[in-house]
Amino acid sequence: MEKEKLKIGIYELTGCAGDALLIVDCEEELMNIFKAADIESFLMAKSDNRNGELDVALVEGSVSTEKEKEELLDIRRRSKVVVAIGNCACVGGIQAAFLDKKDWEKNFKKVYGTIAFTHTKPAQSKPIDAYIRVDHYLPGCPIGKEQFLSTFARMVGGNPPELYRFPVCVECKWHENDCLLNKDIPCLGPLTLAGCGSVCPDHNIPCFGCWGPTEEANLTSEYHLLLDKGFDLEMIKKRMANYSGTRIAEFFAQFRKEKR
Amino acid sequence: MRILKLQKNCLFPFLEAISKEAELWAPVAKGDKFAFDRVADFSRIAMNATRTIIPAKKIMVPANFNMFHFTEKGYKEDLSHVTDRILFGVHACDIHGLLTLDKIFTQVYPDPYYLEPRKRTMILGLSCWPDEHCFCKSTHTHIVEEGYDLFFTNLESCFLVWIGSSRGDDLIRLVPDLFDENLTEKDIKTYIQWQAERDNAFKTEIQFVRLPDLMELNYRAPFWEELGAACLACGSCTMVCPTCNCYNVMDKQFLGEKPGQRIRHWDSCTLPEYSEVAGGENFREKKFQRLKLWYTHKLQAYVSKYGKPSCVGCGRCLVTCPVQINVKTVAAALEGQEPEAFWKNLAKEATR
Ligand code: SF4
Ligand code: SF4
Ligand code: SF4
Ligand code: SF4
Numbered sequence: 341m342e343k344e345k346l347k348i349g350i351y352e353l354t355g356c357a358g359d360a361l362l363i364v365d366c367e368e369e370l371m372n373i374f375k376a377a378d379i380e381s382f383l384m385a386k387s388d389n390r391n392g393e394l395d396v397a398l399v400e401g402s403v404s405t406e407k408e409k410e411e412l413l414d415i416r417r418r419s420k421v422v423v424a425i426g427n428c429a430c431v432g433g434i435q436a437a438f439l440d441k442k443d444w445e446k447n448f449k450k451v452y453g454t455i456a457f458t459h460t461k462p463a464q465s466k467p468i469d470a471y472i473r474v475d476h477y478l479p480g481c482p483i484g485k486e487q488f489l490s491t492f493a494r495m496v497g498g499n500p501p502e503l504y505r506f507p508v509c510v511e512c513k514w515h516e517n518d519c520l521l522n523k524d525i526p527c528l529g530p531l532t533l534a535g536c537g538s539v540c541p542d543h544n545i546p547c548f549g550c551w552g553p554t555e556e557a558n559l560t561s562e563y564h565l566l567l568d569k570g571f572d573l574e575m576i577k578k579r580m581a582n583y584s585g586t587r588i589a590e591f592f593a594q595f596r597k598e599k600r
Numbered sequence: 601m602r603i604l605k606l607q608k609n610c611l612f613p614f615l616e617a618i619s620k621e622a623e624l625w626a627p628v629a630k631g632d633k634f635a636f637d638r639v640a641d642f643s644r645i646a647m648n649a650t651r652t653i654i655p656a657k658k659i660m661v662p663a664n665f666n667m668f669h670f671t672e673k674g675y676k677e678d679l680s681h682v683t684d685r686i687l688f689g690v691h692a693c694d695i696h697g698l699l700t701l702d703k704i705f706t707q708v709y710p711d712p713y714y715l716e717p718r719k720r721t722m723i724l725g726l727s728c729w730p731d732e733h734c735f736c737k738s739t740h741t742h743i744v745e746e747g748y749d750l751f752f753t754n755l756e757s758c759f760l761v762w763i764g765s766s767r768g769d770d771l772i773r774l775v776p777d778l779f780d781e782n783l784t785e786k787d788i789k790t791y792i793q794w795q796a797e798r799d800n801a802f803k804t805e806i807q808f809v810r811l812p813d814l815m816e817l818n819y820r821a822p823f824w825e826e827l828g829a830a831c832l833a834c835g836s837c838t839m840v841c842p843t844c845n846c847y848n849v850m851d852k853q854f855l856g857e858k859p860g861q862r863i864r865h866w867d868s869c870t871l872p873e874y875s876e877v878a879g880g881e882n883f884r885e886k887k888f889q890r891l892k893l894w895y896t897h898k899l900q901a902y903v904s905k906y907g908k909p910s911c912v913g914c915g916r917c918l919v920t921c922p923v924q925i926n927v928k929t930v931a932a933a934l935e936g937q938e939p940e941a942f943w944k945n946l947a948k949e950a951t952r
Contacts, residue, residue, distance in 0.1 A: 514663035
């Protein structure tokens with residue numbers, strides 16, 4: 341008897357749709373993806389989408405409207421397992437690059453003026469775990485093919501994903517790169533989750549942190565290290581904030597305290 | 601043990617002859633550093649290389665490899681990454697590094713994934729000259745008595761070649777005419793003088809005999825927390841260390857009919873997940889606890905088990921750690937000094 345297939349839904353909230361696009365771009369494996377599981381909903385790839393019970397929901401994008409929040413809560417209610425895919429869903433993405441509430445309102449006005457919103461109420465962008473319990477996080481901006489496929493295959497095989505928790509530096513050393521940070525190039529590898537295969541340092545480009553911060557990212561040490569190396573304070577802060585979403589809020593709060 | 605003489609212009613012909621037997625690997629330039637790589641063009645070999653970024657351990661245990669393929673029915677071992685190799689240009693410290701790995705991987709729990717490549721790799725050592733970060737004289741790993749098939753001492757006029765094994769001897773026998781059995785008195789004098797000069801060339805010295813006691817006495821010293829505060833938990837120090845051997849295994853699955861793979865990759869005790877156990881409990885949650893473990897292992901615990909430190913003085917941690925946490929600065933802190941290091945500056949900054 342054939343094993344019952346997993347019911348999987350792929351959803352997009354606020355983001356560039358890069359993660360969904362990456363899945364569609366897994367050309368050689370696309371048939372296998374659709375064969376291995378029942379893809380119940382995947383707006384980018386098919387038109388007959390159902391909103392029923394799911395074994396696994398893959399959610400891309402951050403929550404930046406009230407409507408998205410409702411949609412997300414509904415996905416959680418219907419799904420046994422929820423996986424955040426991509427930087428926006430995991431940490432909030434560039435649109436959540438940490439600013440405090442007051443700054444957000446100011447910036448929002450600057451961009452949208454006084455337009456009246458009738459469709460839904462906009463909200464400050466947040467990662468999905470601001471509203472729901474998330475079982476697994478698949479990082480990346482966008483997610484990587486290899487990590488996505490092996491995560492997907494593991495889940496289809498009934499196993500939880502096994503993802504790297506260590507920083508980019510580990511993969512970078514596996515590839516025997518001479519450390520850029522030691523050559524006074526501002527690399528964020530030590531703060532950033534591995535999984536990309538250290539592609540940037542492999543090509544002599546410093547890591548910009550696009551896979552988001554590790555659990556233990558030592559922002560204070562790296563921040564002072566870069567200051568010591570003579571980099572500009574604003575540059576360092578911007579670089580660190582870029583892909584860290586709301587995850588480094590506390591760290592930035594410390595600067596505001598210092599300013600006062 | 602026999603010692604032969606090889607004229608400088610006979611090296612490439614010798615390498616030419618032996619590279620027909622197995623893949624020849626040697627240090628080549630990588631940026632302004634060095635790395636072991638497969639060489640066909642011998643002019644690429646960096647004869648005066650300092651330490652390679654990653655030591656020779658990468659040949660025995662690659663950073664990341666598949667141990668076996670598996671399906672629901674069973675598994676099939678994968679040693680496809682192992683080939684017959686000749687590793688030329690291995691420095692004394694790295695030979696000692698491999699001897700240390702031998703103790704760990706071949707004694708209590710013999711590890712076939714280590715043993716196979718180790719067996720199939722010949723070690724052709726090459727003498728070197730210390731730079732400011734080398735301190736192998738302090739660890740007594742600047743000379744080798746074992747652990748090589750051939751060892752080349754690079755004198756100004758010629759090489760003196762030590763034969764360390766019968767396999768090494770077999771290599772010589774491929775082209776015996778290239779070698780000269782008769783060392784002159786002048787050769788011997790030159791060698792003795794070279795050795796004395798090299799011994800005097802070390803700029804970094806660490807008193808290892810005192811360190812086990814100092815580790816014990818400093819177990820609660822405040823500098824550990826300073827190290828922890830600066831450590832980026834990047835794992836680099838362990839990846840580059842020739843005696844670090846920890847690994848993790850992960851199962852990789854594929855869609856379709858493709859069998860799964862059990863991947864083995866280098867792990868590091870400086871990473872938070874290293875000491876995490878089922879249920880999420882972590883025995884060394886804080887970075888300073890993990891660093892203390894590393895230094896206890898290198899400077900104290902290994903000494904009580906094997907009579908010498910698990911550090912071969914290669915200087916890799918000195919040139920790799922972005923915040924200068926390394927054997928030299930930690931030894932200085934253990935001695936009650938204030939080393940020049942970013943981690944020390946950060947601590948000062950914090951208390952300002
Ligand atoms: S180059 Fe960047 S990623 Fe690589 S070891 Fe250095 S800091 Fe880490
Ligand atoms: S920026 Fe960093 S995390 Fe992103 S791809 Fe480059 S190395 Fe990887
Ligand atoms: S502890 Fe440092 S100097 Fe000693 S062997 Fe390891 S990397 Fe080399
Ligand atoms: S001691 Fe240095 S190299 Fe080692 S993990 Fe910490 S920051 Fe990285």
